[in-house]
Amino acid sequence: MDFTLTPGQENIRQLTHWLAENEIRPLSLAADRQHHFPDAFLLKLKQMGVTQGATEAEDRPAEVGVRRSKQANRSAVIGAEEMAWGDASLILSLPGPGLGGPPIRLTGTKEQQERFFAPFQREEELHWGAYGLTEPQAGSDVAGLQTTAKKDGHHYVLNGRKCYITNGARADWVVIFATVNPSLGRAGHRAFVVEKGTPGFSVGKLEKKMGLRASETAELVLEDCRVHVDNLLGGESIYEATDGFKTAMKTFDNTRPLVAAMAVGIGRAAYERARDFAKEAYCLARPLPRHALIQALLGKMERRLEAARLLVWRAAAMADLGLPNTKEASMSKAYAAEVAQQVTIDALEVMGAAGNHQDALVEKWFRDVKVYDIFEGTGQIQRIVIAKRLFETIKSF
Amino acid sequence: MITFEISGELELFQGTAREFAQTLLRPAGRAAEESGALPAGLREAYLSLGFAGLALPEGVGGLGQGLGAQVIVEEELAAGDLPLTLAMPGPGAFGVLLLALGNEAQAERILRPMLERGGRGAVAWVDQKPRVGTFAATAVEAPDGSLRLNGKKTEVRLGGQAEHLLVLVRLESKDGAVRPAALVVPSAADTRPSGLRFSEASPGLAFGAAKVVTATFEDVVLPKEAQLSRADRSLEVGLFDAVGRLSVISAARSVGLARAAAEHARAYAADRQAFGKPIAHFQAIAFLIADLMTRVEVMRGLVQRAAFAFDHQEPDAVRRAAYAIAEAHEGAMVVTNQAVQVLGGAGFVQDYPVEKWMREAKAHMASVMPHAVADLLVGRLALEGALTLAEDAPMPELQSIWL
Numbered sequence A: 001m002d003f004t005l006t007p008g009q010e011n012i013r014q015l016t017h018w019l020a021e022n023e024i025r026p027l028s029l030a031a032d033r034q035h036h037f038p039d040a041f042l043l044k045l046k047q048m049g050v051t052q053g054a055t056e057a058e059d060r061p062a063e064v065g066v067r068r069s070k071q072a073n074r075s076a077v078i079g080a081e082e083m084a085w086g087d088a089s090l091i092l093s094l095p096g097p098g099l100g101g102p103p104i105r106l107t108g109t110k111e112q113q114e115r116f117f118a119p120f121q122r123e124e125e126l127h128w129g130a131y132g133l134t135e136p137q138a139g140s141d142v143a144g145l146q147t148t149a150k151k152d153g154h155h156y157v158l159n160g161r162k163c164y165i166t167n168g169a170r171a172d173w174v175v176i177f178a179t180v181n182p183s184l185g186r187a188g189h190r191a192f193v194v195e196k197g198t199p200g201f202s203v204g205k206l207e208k209k210m211g212l213r214a215s216e217t218a219e220l221v222l223e224d225c226r227v228h229v230d231n232l233l234g235g236e237s238i239y240e241a242t243d244g245f246k247t248a249m250k251t252f253d254n255t256r257p258l259v260a261a262m263a264v265g266i267g268r269a270a271y272e273r274a275r276d277f278a279k280e281a282y283c284l285a286r287p288l289p290r291h292a293l294i295q296a297l298l299g300k301m302e303r304r305l306e307a308a309r310l311l312v313w314r315a316a317a318m319a320d321l322g323l324p325n326t327k328e329a330s331m332s333k334a335y336a337a338e339v340a341q342q343v344t345i346d347a348l349e350v351m352g353a354a355g356n357h358q359d360a361l362v363e364k365w366f367r368d369v370k371v372y373d374i375f376e377g378t379g380q381i382q383r384i385v386i387a388k389r390l391f392e393t394i395k396s397f
Numbered sequence B: 001m002i003t004f005e006i007s008g009e010l011e012l013f014q015g016t017a018r019e020f021a022q023t024l025l026r027p028a029g030r031a032a033e034e035s036g037a038l039p040a041g042l043r044e045a046y047l048s049l050g051f052a053g054l055a056l057p058e059g060v061g062g063l064g065q066g067l068g069a070q071v072i073v074e075e076e077l078a079a080g081d082l083p084l085t086l087a088m089p090g091p092g093a094f095g096v097l098l099l100a101l102g103n104e105a106q107a108e109r110i111l112r113p114m115l116e117r118g119g120r121g122a123v124a125w126v127d128q129k130p131r132v133g134t135f136a137a138t139a140v141e142a143p144d145g146s147l148r149l150n151g152k153k154t155e156v157r158l159g160g161q162a163e164h165l166l167v168l169v170r171l172e173s174k175d176g177a178v179r180p181a182a183l184v185v186p187s188a189a190d191t192r193p194s195g196l197r198f199s200e201a202s203p204g205l206a207f208g209a210a211k212v213v214t215a216t217f218e219d220v221v222l223p224k225e226a227q228l229s230r231a232d233r234s235l236e237v238g239l240f241d242a243v244g245r246l247s248v249i250s251a252a253r254s255v256g257l258a259r260a261a262a263e264h265a266r267a268y269a270a271d272r273q274a275f276g277k278p279i280a281h282f283q284a285i286a287f288l289i290a291d292l293m294t295r296v297e298v299m300r301g302l303v304q305r306a307a308f309a310f311d312h313q314e315p316d317a318v319r320r321a322a323y324a325i326a327e328a329h330e331g332a333m334v335v336t337n338q339a340v341q342v343l344g345g346a347g348f349v350q351d352y353p354v355e356k357w358m359r360e361a362k363a364h365m366a367s368v369m370p371h372a373v374a375d376l377l378v379g380r381l382a383l384e385g386a387l388t389l390a391e392d393a394p395m396p397e398l399q400s401i402w403l
Helices: A007-034 A040-049 A070-093 A098-107 A110-121 A184-188 A244-281 A288-321 A326-351 A360-373 A381-391 B008-034 B042-049 B068-080 B084-085 B092-101 B104-117 B235-271 B281-312 B317-343 B355-363 B371-384
Strands: A129-132 A148-151 A153-167 A173-179 A187-195 A199-204 A217-228 B120-126 B139-142 B147-157 B164-172 B178-186 B198-199 B214-224
Touching: A007 A040, A007 A070, A007 A360, A007 B008, A070 A288, A070 A360, A098 A110, A098 A129, A098 A173, A098 A187, A098 A244, A110 A173, A110 B120, A129 A153, A129 A244, A153 A173, A153 A187, A153 B198, A173 A184, A173 A217, A184 A187, A184 B235, A187 A217, A187 B104, A217 B068, A244 A288, A244 A326, A244 A360, A244 B371, A288 A326, A288 B281, A288 B317, A326 A360, A326 A381, A326 B281, A381 B281, B008 B068, B008 B092, B068 B235, B068 B281, B084 B235, B084 B355, B092 B120, B092 B164, B092 B178, B120 B147, B147 B164, B147 B178, B164 B214, B178 B214, B178 B235, B235 B281, B235 B317, B235 B355, B281 B317, B317 B355, B317 B371
Parallel strands: A129 A173, A148 A173, B120 B164, B139 B164
Antiparallel strands: A148 A153, A153 A217, A173 A187, A199 A217, B139 B147, B147 B214, B164 B178, B198 B214
C-alpha cells in the first residue's frame, strides 16, 4: 500500500495546476458566457502539448490479470482533477478524438485507426472526434437505440437522431451506434465512423445547457446517410463474434474514473473558494456558534473529497494493473459525482449571496458539476453496474 | 507509487486474523455479550498470534509492524466480533498513549513485561464530573516529588482486568504550576493501591463482553516515576499523536463492523425471496446494497491512507486521522442501520447478528470522538491551521472512551 505520487505524477500535478490557475481560470467565466473557448487559446494549449491525450487514460491491456508497471491511468486521473479544478468544460473542448477514441482503438482495424487518427497529428490545426450513442428515446437504456443501418451494396444507409453529442458539430467524424435489426437487440448493434460532410448527415440544434456551457453539445441527424462499409468499425467479420454494444460499454470502463476525477476537481475548486471565504468572513468576526457550524461543514467537505479521490485512484490503479475494475470504476463515478454535487451545494451555503453574485465561479461550478451524475452513466446506472457485480445472478434489471 | 495492493507479509497477517475472527470470535460473540466472559482458550489463542504487540516497537518486545499493518488486522478482527476484539489481551490504547507520552525507559519497564505476560492495560480518561478545558481528577505533588491522586474516572474499558491504568489528570506541581499530566497506576489485584476501587457501570447499549467500569481514586499516593514524560515533546504534542493513532485504530474497527453488516445484508438479499424472487432483484434493495458496499470502500480508503500518513511521518497525519474517524463512525452507523433494514423483521431479532452490530456501531462512536467533532477538527485546521489542546483535544466534556 502506498499513496505517494511518482516524480512524474508530481510533475503532472504541479504543471497542470499551474496551467489551470494561470491560463484556464482567467478565461473560465467568459468562456461560460460565450459558450466556447477561443480557438486561438485551444491552439496555444495544443502547442504546449495539452491535448485530450494528457487527460485520457490509455487502454486497458486486453489480457486481464497481466501485471504491468504502467502508470497511465493513475497519471491521467491526477491530471484530470487539476484540469477540472481550472475549468471542466475546457477538458471536453480540447481538440482530439474524445470519447470516439477508445472504440476506434479497441475495435477499429489498423487502416481505420490510421485514417481516423491522422488529423490529430497535424500541429497547426484543431480537430475533434465525437461519440454518438445517446438518442432522444435511448439514454441510459442504450440497448434500445433506434437508429437503423440498412446494408445496400458497399454501403450502409443510416437513419435516426443522436443527441447530447459533445463536440458533435465541429467533429471531423462521429462514432455512430446503429442497429441492423432492432429485433436482435444488442447483437444487432454496429458502430460506424460517420464523417463530416457525408450526404444525409447534418447537425440539428446546439443545446443550451445548465452548465459546462463552454463545451459544445449537438444534436445530429442521419437521413438516408450512406456510409461506406470501410467505415464500419472493425469490419463486418468482428460482429459475427462479438457485438457493437460491448464496444460501446468498453469505452466507459476506461473513462469513468477519469470523469470521477473531474468531479473531484470541480468539488475541490468550490471547497477551496468556500474555505477561503470563511477564513475572511467568519474567522475575523468569529460569531462562535455559527462559526463552528461552518467549520464542521468545511471539515466534512474536505473529508469526502479525499474519500472520493481515493476511490478514483483505486479504480485507476486497478486498470493500470490490468485487473477487472468495472465495479470499482462505477463506485468511484457514483460516489465522486454525489460528493462533488453536495460540496458545491454546501459551498454556496457557506458563502450565501456572495457565492451567487460576487464570486460567480462558485455558481458556475454548482451548474457544471450536476452533469457528472448524469453523463457516462447516471448515478442509477452506476448502481446497476455495481449491483450486477455484487449479485451475479441478477437478470431482472 | 500509488498502489492499493498489500505486501505478502501483510496478506499473511490479514489471512491469519480473518481465520481467527471468523472461526473463533464470530461464533462466540453473542454468548460473550450475555455472560461478559470470554470462552476458554480464546485469550491464549489470540496471544499465540502475536497481534497484541503487532504495531509496538521491537524495543519493547513488539513486532514493529506499524499502523498500516494494524488497521488491516483490526478490520478483520472487528469483522468477527467487535466487543471480543476489544476484550483481547494486550496493551491496546494504553500502549499507544504510553509510547506517545512516556520516555523509552518507561515504555520498556511497563510494556515489555505486560507483553510477555499477556496482560492488558486500560486508560482512565473521562472524568465523572467533567471540568471544561482540563481534567477533573487531580494529582498534587508533594515536596519529595510523590503524587497524591484523587478523582473519579468513568468509561474505563475492562479496567478491573488491567495490570496498569493510564490516568489523565490535572497536576498541581510543587512550584505552583497547574497543567495536564498522565500517570501510570498499577491496578492488578495484588499490586493495586488501597485507594483505588472499581465499580461496574450499567450494561448500556452494547459491549457486554468488554464492559466499562468506574475507577475511584482516594488519596492514592504514587512515586514521581508514575508520571509519564518525554524530553523531546510536550504532553500536548504527544496527546494529539496518540489521539490520531487511536482514532485510526478505532476507525479500522468500524470498517470491520460495517463490512460484516454489508456482507451479511448482501448474502441475505441474494437468498431471501419476496414477490417470487430474491429481494436483491429489486432495485430498491440492490441500489441500497451497492451504496453500502461503496461506503465500506470509502471508509477503508481513508483509514488506510491515514495509517500510511502516520507510518511515514507525514505532517498532516492528525488531519487524516480525523477524516478516517469521521467517515468510519458515520459510515458504520449508516451501514449497520441499513443492513438491519434489508433484513426487515429478521434484522430486529437476535437470531441474526445485524441488530447487535447496529447497537455496537453507535456505542463504538463514543470511542475517541464522535464524527461531528472530527469534522470540526478538520474544519479548524482548514481555517486556522493548528489545533490546541484546550480547544480541540477530545477533552472530558466530550465523554470519549479510550479503548
